[in-house]
Amino acid sequence: MKYKKLPRHPLGFFPTPIVEAKRLSAHLNGPRIFIKRDDHTGLAFGGNKTRKLEYLIGDALLHGCDTVITGGAAQSNHCRQTAAAAVASGLKCHLVLGGKAPKTPSGNLLLDYLFGAEIHWTGILRKGEKIPEISQDLMTQGKKPYIVPYGGSNIIGAAAFVEATREVCIQLENLEESVSHIVFPSSSGGTQAGLIVGKRICDQDFNLIGIDIDKDHSGDSSYQEHIFKLAKATAEALEVEIDIQLSDINIRSEYVGGGYGVVGEAERYAIKIVAETEGILLDPVYTGRAMAGLIDIIKSGEVSRNDTVLFWHTGGTPALFAYAQDLI
Ligand SMILES: *Cc1c(COP(=O)(O)O)cnc(C)c1O
Numbered sequence: 001m002k003y004k005k006l007p008r009h010p011l012g013f014f015p016t017p018i019v020e021a022k023r024l025s026a027h028l029n030g031p032r033i034f035i036k037r038d039d040h041t042g043l044a045f046g047g048n049k050t051r052k053l054e055y056l057i058g059d060a061l062l063h064g065c066d067t068v069i070t071g072g073a074a075q076s077n078h079c080r081q082t083a084a085a086a087v088a089s090g091l092k093c094h095l096v097l098g099g100k101a102p103k104t105p106s107g108n109l110l111l112d113y114l115f116g117a118e119i120h121w122t123g124i125l126r127k128g129e130k131i132p133e134i135s136q137d138l139m140t141q142g143k144k145p146y147i148v149p150y151g152g153s154n155i156i157g158a159a160a161f162v163e164a165t166r167e168v169c170i171q172l173e174n175l176e177e178s179v180s181h182i183v184f185p186s187s188s189g190g191t192q193a194g195l196i197v198g199k200r201i202c203d204q205d206f207n208l209i210g211i212d213i214d215k216d217h218s219g220d221s222s223y224q225e226h227i228f229k230l231a232k233a234t235a236e237a238l239e240v241e242i243d244i245q246l247s248d249i250n251i252r253s254e255y256v257g258g259g260y261g262v263v264g265e266a267e268r269y270a271i272k273i274v275a276e277t278e279g280i281l282l283d284p285v286y287t288g289r290a291m292a293g294l295i296d297i298i299k300s301g302e303v304s305r306n307d308t309v310l311f312w313h314t315g316g317t318p319a320l321f322a323y324a325q326d327l328i
Contacts (some may be wrong), residue, residue: 027277187260228328282313
């Protein structure tokens with residue numbers, strides 16, 4: 001299906017590899033498992049936000065902006081990649097982070113400092129709630145700020161995952177493989193919305209299973225609705241006519257455990273098992289939880305040995321170093 005292409009500013013290395021995790025499959029006595037290595041997107045230790053930022057920074061440059069501003073948790077992968085993307089594009093970066101400045105920054109936050117990002121601490125607000133205010137201040141100082149939304153999840157960010165879906169479809173075709181399920185962590189919705197639209201554009205019939213990692217929006221229907229609306233708006237912006245239903249958004253909220261960024265036994269086990277069987281590092285907040293979800297889905301029989309799963313490794317590994325006490 002033909003669709004409109006948005007301006008893209010190269011920042012990463014694409015396509016990212018797909019590897020088969022044979023020892024993990026055997027260990028779980030489960031289906032074949034492929035892993036899409038978006039932990040290797042190339043920008044500052046990688047991650048799925050690099051994809052979105054190629055389009056978001058593309059848009060910022062198109063609008064002649066000189067500063068980008070975004071927000072998230074102190075260990076936000078999105079903020080770390082935005083800080084690096086800004087440097088690589090000659091832009092200044094302001095980050096609006098939840099919590100307060102620690103004595104010694106570690107993990108992603110350490111990298112934010114190395115990239116020279118200006119950090120604004122906002123206490124309990126960890127979703128960039130103060131961005132409009134700070135953006136206003138920057139404008140009065142004569143700057144031209146570009147607001148990158150929380151998680152990079154707007155139409156432009158989601159469009160990057162339409163491209164990512166196409167990338168995977170081409171790779172699988174070249175490998176002469178097909179998958180029945182794609183499993184990935186879901187948090188601000190851009191990844192999932194893009195995958196849904198991409199699946200339809202590429203005319204695929206795999207099942208998309210988003211593992212919700214944030215308790216804030218588990219249990220109510222608002223997150224599912226948010227993804228639904230974003231997917232529809234993205235399809236419209238790309239000028240494709242596809243019929244998307246609310247029921248197309250498969251989001252699992254039963255794995256949120258102790259909430260955002262709280263590592264429990266299930267995440268610890270998932271991270272260890274993948275490290276020990278494949279030599280691949282997952283992260284404590286997103287992919288560790290998504291893999292814990294996949295392991296449970298395999299155990300429950302929902303995915304059988306005759307299926308083939310693509311697990312989307314969306315990155316996040318620098319946070320491992322900030323979670324040492326929870327992982328051993
Ligand atoms: C942001 C992020 C996600 C979630 O992607 P959304 O598009 O926000 O749903 C998953 N994994 C990692 C490592 C991330 O940083």
